[in-house]
Amino acid sequence: MDIQSWIRVSSVVGAGVSMGFGAIGSAVGEGYAAGCANEAMSRRPDMYNDIARTMLLGQAVAESAAIFSLLIAMLLLFTGGSSTSPLAPFGLIAAGICMGIGAIGSGIGSGLPAGAATIGIARQPASKSQITTTMLIGAAITQTSAIYSLVTSFLLIFMDYSARPFAPFWAALLGAGISTGIAAIGSGVGEGFVAQTGVESVARNPTAMSRVVNVMMLSMAVAETTSIYGLLIAMILLFKTYPATASLASAAALLGAGICMGIGAIGPGIGEGLTGQQAIRWIGRNEEATPIITRTMLVGQAVSESTGIYSLVIAFIMIFVV
């Protein structure tokens, strides 16, 4: 089979992977938001309009991860054949994997604050605008890990591979897609937990909004770090120069670095999100204890981060030493 056919095959497979996996997260998140909206309406049927509007606003943000996947799938289907390098099939498949898997976490995560906002509005109609603002801040930050996947997918599709050696660069392309894509799951879900409780706490205690939102953003920034490690490894894999080599081991090391950082980022992302969730819940209930809770939250998150840093170290060793 000639290279043009392989490029076409990889574009259509990549498009399928991108849209198929990319549809999981947003659908789950939006379904959760709709379920919460039903619960809220059964308590306050008279507030139908406000609840439905908040639900749709939150769902629109959660939808954006799936729209990124649709965009990458369309690009792969309609422009995928522009390069003729033998590396192009690997780049196109990697772009599909990266965007598809990368949209799961943000899609689920963004649905959680939307659901919490519908219930919060039914409980505290007077603080509707504060609840909606907190929801939008939380959902927007949750989307960032899907945006990292989108950026990496664009690079994988449109990069100029012509000057790169086939081996081992094919493994670097796959490794970059896997690293950013899988790493985005943990941060997306973890930040969603934090944003959900941030909205809940604002609805419970609107006077504590500024403290709750500050700690919420701090905690989301910490949970974001592991997906930034995933992006960092992907960028190093894509932009480092490699000598041409026929050795299978040097290719496997690059692919292994991507797998290591990608999967290794899931646990710390979710764990740091769980920590931030409880910290914000209790700042909403016991505002005077904010400094001590924030300090404990940061210490706990730092320990939880350690395994993500081990993965980063192993990935660096595989890229630069092996």
Add this chain to the structure above:
Amino acid sequence: MAIEGADIIKAAACLGAGISMGLGAIGPGVGEGMAAAKACEAIGRNPSEAGLLTRTMLVGQAVSESTGIYSLVIALLLLFVV
């Protein structure tokens, strides 16, 4: 492209190291996060015991960390000894 047995072993060791450290990082990450979450909850209920609660959290997290360190050791062995 002739592929030697030693090259395949080295390649498999690299992939194995990545899988070992990657999967091995999930459990401690989530588990330590849960321990820290409960510590934050307990401090929210009873801020006067913050010192004791933080100490207990760190001891529990250190135990939970051990499996992550096993994964790290195995990954380093795969990369530098095999």
